Amino acid sequence: MDTWQTLPLWEEEPAATMPGTPPPARGWTDAVGVFDLETTGVEVTSDRIVTAHVGLLDASGTAVRAQSWLADPGVAIPEGATAVHGITTAHARAHGSPASVVVAAVVAALRDLLDAGIPVVAYNAPFDFSLLKYEALRHGIPPILEPSPVIDPLVLDKAHDRFRRGKRTLEAVAAHYAVPLVGAHDAAADAIAAGRVAQALARRFDIDAPLHELHTRQVGWARAQADSLTEYFIRIGRLEPDDRLDGSWPIR
Template sequence: MTWHLGRLAAFDTETTGVDVETDRIVTAAVDARGGGMEPEAGEWLADPGVEIPVEAYNVHKISTEHAREHGDPAEQVVHEVTAELAAQVVKGGAAIVGHNVAFDLTLLDRECRRYGLPTLHDRLDGHPLHVIDTRVLDQHAVPYRRRVSEKQGARQLITLAQFYGLPWDDEAAHGCSYDAVAAARIAWRIGQLAHSRRRDWPERVLAERRLRFHAFRDLTLAELHALQVELAAEQAAGLQKHFRKTDPNAVVDGSWPLRPSVEPTATTDEPEGATA
């Protein structure tokens, strides 16, 4: 069975911000489908225990007040989401799928550590974790796609949905369930293109330059995962090189699918925020 036809557990979060070390989960969704099994879906709303900044509210439209009134305790949500992902991997043999999913997996890892809970890796009981990141795959397969507009980038989820011929609902977008399912469908379309003849690809796909979908052809899940580790590092290095044209100290972390945990460094003779 080719990798895109197996069980896919789509995962997405909406959060208080974009810093995996300090921000919190507000909503999370796990939507598992395919692999000859019945679909399973779950969505969680958490009271993150901190204020939800206006910038985050403007994305997902969940206020601090709403989360406090209707959300479950953050520790409970983090435990249940992590347990569900682990069950999909261990019992269902699923690959975890998402768009820029390294962010979501790393944030979930930090939330587990914050509450002293077993992490996803702790719960896998030796089973391998296979991840499919639609952003990493798409950037390799379609390396020269340009921005759609000043406001819509080349690698945004909406851009990929449009490129791969999927419907898009602006009202539902940025809801974690909607975004998770969109990522799973995009992953399936990428796999479909990888395993079909170039002459059968849609015109909108063929209009792009130097397509590389066949790099993902006939790979096992383990091979696809290992390839993405390499691709994510290469893509981060390229982005870092670009940023350093204007900021010589710019750093882009290429770790995938989990960024290493950064332990605070205690110092006695350096100002707060300094590193050894």
């Protein structure tokens, strides 16, 4: 990944080392890209990027490449969003780079990984990749329309441990797989933890299918998971019988 450009948009972080003895390398887990966004809200078509992280982990979970960005989203950051990730409108306006510059840099960093055949891990991938797509369109930047290969630990966890009780937030799933997550809702911390969770899932469930096959399986798993959740929400009255959750993956 020597083609990556170091951009003075926020900070380039030092490598973070996973504690403990590195596990043996196994297939796609040898090198995984990681990606996360913190945003002004949860509507992928209208909300904006506030912070972003794209990095690369080696087989031991060590971050060997890390780039983070702070954007001025061009709109006010709601107090509810600030309560989650800690970035205020004033801080973003004073210290953030123009949104168009950040979006272009994030898209370029992800394209570098995907073009090299390196899987990009994103927890609940359709949120991050879809919001990035609409941000790119908003700023006249060619979007990533069919990201592949992508690894989504949320989809993998639900597929391989379907009946486990409890929450499936990144914090909860990281704790379940004994992956440290310090500073949740920081884009870098979340991205790196998600990558390590993906590697932990691969070890726990022996997920060593070829990348293209694993990507395709996740498409089907995500659709089935959305259908199952739809039926549950209809039963409890949270959705009308004609409503359906969108199971498109890894982008909507």
